Amino acid sequence: MKPLAVVLLAAGCAAAPALHEADFERISNGMSGEDVRRTLGEPTRTEAFPRQKQVAWTYAYVDLWGYFAFTSVLFDDGGRVVGKAFTRKEPED
Numbered sequence: 001m002k003p004l005a006v007v008l009l010a011a012g013c014a015a016a017p018a019l020h021e022a023d024f025e026r027i028s029n030g031m032s033g034e035d036v037r038r039t040l041g042e043p044t045r046t047e048a049f050p051r052q053k054q055v056a057w058t059y060a061y062v063d064l065w066g067y068f069a070f071t072s073v074l075f076d077d078g079g080r081v082v083g084k085a086f087t088r089k090e091p092e093d
Helices: 003-015 021-025 033-040
Strands: 045-049 054-062 068-076 081-089
Touching: 021 033, 021 068, 033 054, 033 068
Parallel strands: none
Antiparallel strands: 045 054, 054 068, 068 081
């Protein structure tokens, strides 16, 4: 596992209640950052994408299959949710 993934997952698990895939289904386009924070807690990491005029809040958790996973909630420059992105860290053979 890459060091960044381990750090993000450890930080996310230590700082917030356990998240589950169903928690992210409660996030929908148009929600405010405060709505997302109330639903999911503080993000593990934030990253700005100036060219797209978006910000991503990334949350680390363990998915239903037991894999380390990350879901990013994407916000527009007005602070409203415009999408979500999911990635999973597959185990190494």
